[in-house]
Amino acid sequence: MRPPSEPLAPTLSRTAQLAERLGRDIRDGKMRAGTRLPTEQELIARFRVSRTVVREAMASLRAEGLIVSRQGAGVFVADDTVSRPFRIVSDELRSLVEVENVLQLRLAVEVEAAAIAAERRSTADLRLIRGCLDRIDEAIARDEAAIKEDLAFHCAIAEATGNPYFERFMQFLGPVIIPRQTIRLGLETAAERRAYVGLVQSEHRRIYAAVRKGDRDEAQRCVRQHLEAARDRYRRLVASQSPFEEG
Amino acid sequence: MRPPSEPLAPTLSRTAQLAERLGRDIRDGKMRAGTRLPTEQELIARFRVSRTVVREAMASLRAEGLIVSRQGAGVFVADDTVSRPFRIVSDELRSLVEVENVLQLRLAVEVEAAAIAAERRSTADLRLIRGCLDRIDEAIARDEAAIKEDLAFHCAIAEATGNPYFERFMQFLGPVIIPRQTIRLGLETAAERRAYVGLVQSEHRRIYAAVRKGDRDEAQRCVRQHLEAARDRYRRLVASQSPFEEG
DNA sequence: AGGTTCAACTTGTCTTATAACATTGTGATA
DNA sequence: TATCACAATGTTATAAGACAAGTTGAACCT
Structure with a gap:
């Protein structure tokens, strides 16, 4: 007898955790607009996660408009003049x-x-x-x-x-x-x-x-x-x- | 350091394209809340992309609150209680x-x-x-x-x-x-x-x-x-x- | 019938490899 | 000297394969 509503596992995925962590750092202004984020390899080493996790976290932040990535150059904190939407999940x-x-x-x-x-x-x-x-x-x-x-x-x-x-x-x-x-x-x-x-x-x-x-x-x-x-x-x-x- | 004037590459990444495509389908209401999305393997076959691309696109949509994924069960269209964001242009x-x-x-x-x-x-x-x-x-x-x-x-x-x-x-x-x-x-x-x-x-x-x-x-x-x-x-x-x- | 086990399936994570692109420095050339 | 071509190196983008963790449903047993 399973209710169709998903109980939403209490444990956040590593991807979600990393995205949360990095997103907070950016939102708190610890990194100014245009700043380059650490490379994938550095994040892998620092947080002890796989490249998959790093890339999916980046995909999340990119979707939120917090970062922009340029192939070959790196990932940068997005210009904060782009008004980020207010959202309640x-x-x-x-x-x-x-x-x-x-x-x-x-x-x-x-x-x-x-x-x-x-x-x-x-x-x-x-x-x-x-x-x-x-x-x-x-x-x-x-x-x-x-x-x-x-x-x-x-x-x-x-x-x-x-x-x-x-x-x-x-x-x-x-x-x-x-x-x-x-x-x-x-x-x-x-x-x-x-x-x-x-x-x-x-x-x-x-x-x-x-x-x-x-x-x-x-x-x-x-x-x-x-x-x-x-x-x-x-x-x-x-x-x-x-x-x-x-x- | 370089002034952050990104020319915004004209070519969207495969990840962005797939996320755009799937996101539009969901937003247009083609898939009702609770509907299960195709599995990763099906998306890989249908769009001829790698699993990386599929997973990063999913990460984007998840960040936007359009989908929720449950390990072992699948990915589902989020219920429309996730409101359209409040945005001031x-x-x-x-x-x-x-x-x-x-x-x-x-x-x-x-x-x-x-x-x-x-x-x-x-x-x-x-x-x-x-x-x-x-x-x-x-x-x-x-x-x-x-x-x-x-x-x-x-x-x-x-x-x-x-x-x-x-x-x-x-x-x-x-x-x-x-x-x-x-x-x-x-x-x-x-x-x-x-x-x-x-x-x-x-x-x-x-x-x-x-x-x-x-x-x-x-x-x-x-x-x-x-x-x-x-x-x-x-x-x-x-x-x-x-x-x-x-x- | 009712409960259990198990096999197949699905997403999560890790790893490795290759391609595409950017940046920088080097050196040849005018 | 100044400038351009280009190689070297580092970075992200994409691909592919493997295993772990979780779910589901059907076969099986009592």
């Missing part, structure tokens, strides 16, 4: 702490987004946000977990800032946090789930009211309270479930 | 509005980061931040613009949160905002630049003091004031310069 989120860290970053962005939205929201924005609330209500009526509708609400707030980067950031974060939300599905009874989502929805309504009122500080307080409550709920649910079932 | 930032939008997102993250840092900073963190301030002072003494040192200070605050995502976000934002900072160099006289950077530095000191005190709200206020002042300074400088010179 879901493999990183196996521990509760990591999930909370991401949620904390999300809170930072959403708290400010709500404040800006309260200042700048148009009536069209309000209508959109209101529509999201309605769709959550409908999902609740259908006894669903309303996970996507929930995210849509938060994205609508971000959109109301008029700053596309807030919206893009929330949409970027969506796929990262949604899998964690499936924990809602673990709630035993439909009534329980209903109560859970209903509580969340009441918090959403307070946020909406503050944004509509144009009350900057109130909007910030509500979002902070909402996301901290979400964090606490997540903690409790993880604690109550078997650690083996944890997402 | 410098080309987007040609208008003042765009720069301000990015700065606003940065402000959101930094304001919260300062608050968390005020709560959690260790003495080691404080020492690091303090060191950043000193390096800025030294740069000022050398009549430099202290652009990198400035960024390092902000990254140090983010690092003091203990939340690696804040630090990563700031490091991600660094290359995006640094080119805009070169406007500092446009200041006419050294004395002018000195006054500019000195003003910035006094704001940095207030942030540092608040974090050291552990005053959450004060830290937030100082960072917000600092970044809003930075925005205003940027506006004025852009306005005073010829639009053709605008970064």
